[in-house]
Amino acid sequence: MKIGVVGLGYVGSVLAAVLASQGHEVFGVDVDKSKVHAFSQGRSPLFEPGLDELLSENLSRLSFSTSYDVLRGCEVVFLAVPTPTVNSEINLNYVFDAAQSVAKVTRECVLAIKSTVIPGTARRLKKLTGLKVASNPEFTREGSAVKDTLFPDRVVIGYEEKAELDLLHKVWSFVRAPIIQTTYENAELIKYASNAFLAVKLSFINEIANLCEKIPTADVDVVARGMGLDKRIGSEYLKAGLGWGGSCLPKDTSALLSFASSLGVELKVLRAAVETNRERIEHVLCLLKKLQKKSVCVLGLAFKQNTDDLRESQSLKLVARLIEEDFKVRVYDPAIKSAPSVLPAGVLCASIKDCVEECEVIVIATEWEEFSKLELPEKLVIDARRVIEPTRHNVRAIGRWQE
Ligand SMILES: NC(=O)c1ccc[n+]([C@@H]2O[C@H](COP(=O)([O-])OP(=O)(O)OC[C@H]3O[C@@H](n4cnc5c(N)ncnc54)[C@H](O)[C@@H]3O)[C@@H](O)[C@H]2O)c1
Incomplete structure (x- = not known):
């Protein structure tokens, strides 16, 4: 053809x-x-x-x-x-x-x-x-x-x-x-309903992650695995983290909410999922503030692994908030070779080594495979994507209870 x-x-x-x-x-x-x-x-x-x-x-x-x-x-x-x-x-x-x-x-x-x-x-x-x-x-x-x-x-x-x-x-x-x-309309709605459902699923497990952090011995990764094996639930998009971003879920959930409102329908579950997602960044920021460390290295800038797409990246939003709050920030992402204009010069590093060298805390913000295999220095790590072994003494894994 x-x-x-x-x-x-x-x-x-x-x-x-x-x-x-x-x-x-x-x-x-x-x-x-x-x-x-x-x-x-x-x-x-x-x-x-x-x-x-x-x-x-x-x-x-x-x-x-x-x-x-x-x-x-x-x-x-x-x-x-x-x-x-x-x-x-x-x-x-x-x-x-x-x-x-x-x-x-x-x-x-x-x-x-x-x-x-x-x-x-x-x-x-x-x-x-x-x-x-x-x-x-x-x-x-x-x-x-x-x-x-x-x-x-x-x-x-x-x-x-x-x-x-x-x-x-x-x-x-x-x-x-x-x-x-x-019909045209069913096809168009299948796409929106699918993306909205994925957003809800992710926000749901992120709320369970918040709960796990308050319950002695609880770990959201274990809870999610136990849930996901149920065929009615499924394990995909049931991974707690820094929240969802990218070129699709944020804009599509927003478009669906306003389209539904224009027809007099309030999609309450979806609206809550969007709100929960917004809170993810503040959640990590709060953890960092409690640690009272001011020099942070953020690993991962793309909205997810295996892409260079920065659209609506939660990691980029986190970096922007850290700068706003006067943290000293360095960032590294294997797919991002030039800094986006919203970041000040010198923040983006060419290698992990440069990035982690002088910081006090490392935040893993994108699920790149190479971060899971990393020989990290003896520094505090906030694993906001749950990619590394959470029992290591210097790791603070989100969604996991810690004394
Ligand atoms: N990115 C994804 O993974 C994904 C997945 C499913 C659906 N979608 C949807 O697919 C659509 C495209 O998404 P994308 O991520 O590929 O977008 P994109 O921004 O990466 O690419 C869009 C391209 O269209 C070009 N363009 C704009 N106006 C044009 C015109 N009048 N004539 C010719 N080219 C024009 C732009 O230059 C750009 O290269 C969007 O509606 C998005 O919601 C995207």
Whole structure:
């Protein structure tokens, strides 16, 4: 098939490479010239495990451009542009602009919406552009997006006309997973409800972590393991930590809350989960204040392991709060090579060694595997991601009772 992908970020770039690996001819479009240039050379400007290899192996079937003209003749065009939340509401401008740009160059394709959008959007886009439209929400996780795209748990297709469904089935025919074919609105809501549920699950275990810290001998990791083995509960997203961040859960929970409010529905459980998440940073800050140490090294800055994505990173928020509270802070993250503009110069270190050398306390803030194997110096460690052996004498593990 000839397939277009508009928006070459974390979702679009992986999608383009995976579809090319399945033998399709893929045309990627992005407004960002430097991204297009990098992808054209078979090099990913984003850190995503396995993506560089996939791009270079399939470069003959991939072309990238800043011009929508290349989409002429495509049977399906995926939209993977941002849907940020602004003032607690979803901003659909990128999606509408991109859809209209596609409609200007081709009337023949099915426009498949990968971007996370509130229910009703696919229907509006269909009316606006006159194109055939499918809702095909994305469930991949950054850090394992290549694997997740090749081996998804399910594929969701929202459609109205058979032609829309048939083409999407053709694209995803290589996948061995259940395919949910449903209305546009169900498909759009499946995505939001899934992300909201994951956020609730994480906040729930974080509250149990707070409780464990008050109960002699209790440890949230043990409690979570005992809970997770119950098939009705499941062990994924049941790990206590510094809280959830990233490009999806914060903005999607916020968009869902305001979308539901606009319909007169108050999602109380979700609202509480957001509030609990906000408190995670203050919780760690409180631990540090009690220790009365002022020099802190934070290990991990990305919102999670195996990515360089800093969007809504809890670690970055913690660092900002520490600076605000006059702590002397140094940070290290294996995937972050240049400091984000919100951090003062000199805070980001090039190596763990530089980072930990002069500090009094180490805070593990991102779950990178290398931190779990680290030979840490004899310094106090606050393990805010539960990656190291909590019984070591110098470790203060969150969610674990300590005398
Ligand atoms: N990041 C994830 O893991 C993930 C997972 C599931 C769903 N999603 C959803 O997928 C969508 C994309 O997310 P992302 O993380 O890939 O975003 P991103 O910000 O990494 O990438 C979006 C890309 O779109 C480009 N763009 C913006 N406007 C454009 C236009 N008019 N034409 C062409 N390109 C344009 C940007 O330059 C950027 O490269 C969002 O709706 C997000 O909620 C993301």
